[in-house]
Amino acid sequence: MHSIETNMNYEGSDKQTCWARFEATVNNLQKRRDKDLRILSEIELMDFFNQYQTITADLARARSLGAPDSVVDRLNRMAVAGHMILYAYNTKPKPKSSTRWWASFAQVLRQNLWALGLSSILFFGAALITFVAVIQNPPLGFDLVPDEFLHFNPAKEDNMHDIPSLSRPIAASSIMSNNIQVSLLAFGFGLTAGIGTSAILLFNGMYLGAIAGWFSVQGNSRALWGWVMPHGGVELLAICIAGAGGFLLAKAIYCPGQVSRRTALKKIGKSALTMEVGVIVMLVFAGLIEGFVSPSSITYPTRIAVLISTLGLWGCYFAMAGNQVFSRRH
Known part of the structure; x- marks a missing residue:
């Protein structure tokens, strides 16, 4: 024995x-x-x-x-x-979930607010630092601001330029394609252990901050924000969420837990992909506003109202969709 x-x-x-x-x-x-x-x-x-x-x-x-x-x-x-x-x-029969496919995006985001926070800090932190740098040292704008914005002088105070109605569908399509490309890069570069995702967020944050600082120096900040406000809130939030999806992939590489990195990527990849699909929906939404509403002749207060209402709608969606606590109360 x-x-x-x-x-x-x-x-x-x-x-x-x-x-x-x-x-x-x-x-x-x-x-x-x-x-x-x-x-x-x-x-x-x-x-x-x-x-x-x-x-x-x-x-x-x-x-x-x-x-x-x-x-x-x-x-x-x-x-x-x-x-x-x-x-x-x-x-066990899977209970009929009160959530639908559209609710999974909000659920995944709520479960990974740390990733959204990290993404937002990198993006808006870079934007703020670059904005202040250009304000304090205007010649820096010549190195950071794209040529097409250096000598741009909007024709009107309330909006940068008015795209003709017939051209707006083309503009909307182009805008959506560009933003979706940025989001895909921020998401996909998560496989570089988050290094590429961080670079995309920092670069685009610096780009935004440099332009905002330059327009402020030139006295055209009202024109810039008049253009950006209707669509910008949703658009910038979507890019930060795309970065959050990239950081989820990076988490699987850095902290796979008790499983292999490949297994961790498979497990967490579903959540990350759900976030990216939701981001694309948000960018289509923002692109339509940017192509049709932003270049229109609506007043400045109306633009502020569009910003508040769109962010409010998305905020309610992220807080309530698939939220069982909210569902039980109602």
Whole structure:
């Protein structure tokens, strides 16, 4: 029996710890009426699966090596309990979710506000620093501001220029394509461990800040913001969310947890892709406003109203869509 005990090592501290952890998880789940694995985090769930596989393997070895009945009985109870929980989870009819596909975008964003915060800090931080730098040192604008904006003088105070109605669909299409390209780059470069995503956000933030600073120096800030306000709020938010999607991919590379980086990317990639699809929808929305509303002759107060209303609508969507707490209250 010595060889059996040595091979099985059922009294070893590692085995006892593993079995005790599995029993504790099973007991915790069995106390719940629904025995739902969804109460576990992703890491805890993967750990539970790994422990279950270890338990079943130990049970098979214990039986084949003739381990004491007490050990076999304990392992058998754990294996049966684990199987019942896993089987119930896999065969349980999935409840009809009150959420639809459109709600998943908001849910994923709420679950990853840290990524949105990081993306926003990089983008708006770069914009603010560059804005102040150009204000304090106007000649810097010649190095940072694109040539087409250096000597731009809007014809009207309230809007930079008025695109003819027949040309607006073409303008909207061009604007959407450019913004979607930027968002795809910010998202896709997450696979560079977030380095490329950070560069995209910093560059575009500096671009925005330099132009804003230059127009302020030239006394044309009202014209700039008159143009930007109707669509800019949604557009800039969308770009920050695209960056957040990129940082989700970077998280899978930097912090894969107890799984391989490839597995972590597959797991987190679905959430990141959901964010990017939502970003594209936002940019189409913003592009239509930028192509049809921003270049129109609407008044400055109306432009402010469009900014507030569009951000308010998207804010309500992100706060309420797929939010079970809100749904129960209503």
